[in-house]
Amino acid sequence: MSFAKQPLVDKNALQSEKSVRAVMSLLSLENGFISRTETPDYGVDLDVELVDESGATSRKFAVQIKSAASVRFVEQDGQQFVTLPFDTSRLGYLCRRSPASGIIVLYDAAEQVCYFDYVEALVYRLEGREATREWREQKQVTLHLTKQILDEEALRSLHNQVSHTYQQHHRLVRQYGGQYGLTSFAPEVSDKSTPLPNPNDPDQLAAWLEIYGGLLFNLGDYRMLLDMLNRLPPRTIGASKRLLFLAALANTHTGVLIEAEYFLRKCAAEEYDEAEQDLLAFSRIALALAKGEASRSTVLDELASLKQRTTSSINTLTFSLNIIYLSLVNSWYVENAGPMLTSIKDLFREIDDAPIELREKHLLTVYNCENLCILLSTTFSRDATYAKIRAELG
Missing domain, CATH: 3.40.1350.10 (Trna Endonuclease; Chain: A, domain 1)
Structure with a gap:
C-alpha cells in the first residue's frame, strides 16, 4: 500500500x-x-x-x-x-x-x-x-x-499625510491642469475637509490639534497654535506626546521661555521620529540662546552640526536659514557682504531644487528674503553712515 x-x-x-x-x-x-x-x-x-x-x-x-x-x-x-x-x-x-x-x-x-x-x-x-x-x-x-x-x-x-498629498495634488491640477488638458473633479478644500473645532470643547480641540496642529506650526502660525494649546487642561497635553511636542515648539517660538523649558523637558522622556527630534533639538538651542546660556558662536556651531546629521530636506533648509540669520542679526554691519550674499543666493537655489511641497518652498523663500533684506539694510546702513561721516569731515 x-x-x-x-x-x-x-x-x-x-x-x-x-x-x-x-x-x-x-x-x-x-x-x-x-x-x-x-x-x-x-x-x-x-x-x-x-x-x-x-x-x-x-x-x-x-x-x-x-x-x-x-x-x-x-x-x-x-x-x-x-x-x-x-x-x-x-x-x-x-x-x-x-x-x-x-x-x-x-x-x-x-x-x-x-x-x-x-x-x-x-x-x-x-x-x-x-x-x-x-x-x-x-x-x-x-x-x-x-x-x-x-x-x-x-x-x-x-x-493625514496621504490626505494632504491628494489635497495638494488637486490644488495643483485645479490651478494648472487646464494648460495640459487635465480636469479635477475633487471638491474645494473646505471646512468639511478641515473641520473647525469648538474652542470651548477641550476634547474636540485636542483631537483637532492632534491632526492639524503640525500644519499650523509649518505655516508659522505659532501664536494661534499657542492660544489653542492654552485652552487645554495641562493633563490633556501631558497625556499626548503629540500635544507635548507642539507645546514645546509653540512656546519656544513665541518666547514663552519657562513653559518652553518645561515642555522640552517633558518631551525628552518621549520617543519621536528623526525630523521631530531635529525640531526639538533646534528648540533647545533657541531656548539656550534666548536665556543667555549659550553664545551666538556656540549656537551657530550646534546648528551646523544639526544640519550635518539631519536627513530631512526641509529641516536642512530651515537650519541653513537660521545659520545665515544668526550670522546677520545683532551685527551693526557685515564686514564682507560678498560671501554672505553668495550663501543667500545658493540657499534660494537649494530651496527651488528641494523635493518639498510648493507651499513649503514659498515659505522658505519668504524667510530667506528676510535674510537678504537684513544683509542689504546693514550694508546700506554702514555705507550711509560712512558717507555721512566723510561729509561731516569735509
Whole structure:
C-alpha cells in the first residue's frame, strides 16, 4: 500500500502571508483604510484607500510588504535605521504611482511588529547616501527605514499625510491642469475637509490639534497654535506626546521661555521620529540662546552640526536659514557682504531644487528674503553712515 507524498510547506510563503495579514489588520476600516490585495502582484502587495466620515474617498496609496525572521539595525549619524535589501525596479515602480507613492513595510517576525517608511523619504535618503545616481542601474539597493513602528499614532499620521498629498495634488491640477488638458473633479478644500473645532470643547480641540496642529506650526502660525494649546487642561497635553511636542515648539517660538523649558523637558522622556527630534533639538538651542546660556558662536556651531546629521530636506533648509540669520542679526554691519550674499543666493537655489511641497518652498523663500533684506539694510546702513561721516569731515 502506498501513500501519495504530501506537498512540502513553503515557510517563506507562510511568513509572507502572515506579514500581509498583520499589515491588513492595521490598515483596517476601523482605522480609516480599505486594504485590497493586488493580484497578480507586479510590485505592490496592497492597494489601500482612505476612508473618512463620508465613506470611501478614492484617495489610494500603495503598500509593499517584506518580512524577515529578524531585522538588522544600523546606526548612521546618531540615528538607528532598519536595513532592507530591495529590488531597484520595484522601488521605481512605486515611485511612479502618483501622486501618493505609498509606503514600504518590513514585518519583523521575531518581534511581530511592522516597521515602515515613505517611499519618497527612502529615495531621498538613498540619494543623499550614494555619491552618484549609478545605484538606479543596480539590480538591488539597501534601503534604510527609520525605526518607526506602524502603530495607532503612526496610522493617524499616515492617513493625514496621504490626505494632504491628494489635497495638494488637486490644488495643483485645479490651478494648472487646464494648460495640459487635465480636469479635477475633487471638491474645494473646505471646512468639511478641515473641520473647525469648538474652542470651548477641550476634547474636540485636542483631537483637532492632534491632526492639524503640525500644519499650523509649518505655516508659522505659532501664536494661534499657542492660544489653542492654552485652552487645554495641562493633563490633556501631558497625556499626548503629540500635544507635548507642539507645546514645546509653540512656546519656544513665541518666547514663552519657562513653559518652553518645561515642555522640552517633558518631551525628552518621549520617543519621536528623526525630523521631530531635529525640531526639538533646534528648540533647545533657541531656548539656550534666548536665556543667555549659550553664545551666538556656540549656537551657530550646534546648528551646523544639526544640519550635518539631519536627513530631512526641509529641516536642512530651515537650519541653513537660521545659520545665515544668526550670522546677520545683532551685527551693526557685515564686514564682507560678498560671501554672505553668495550663501543667500545658493540657499534660494537649494530651496527651488528641494523635493518639498510648493507651499513649503514659498515659505522658505519668504524667510530667506528676510535674510537678504537684513544683509542689504546693514550694508546700506554702514555705507550711509560712512558717507555721512566723510561729509561731516569735509
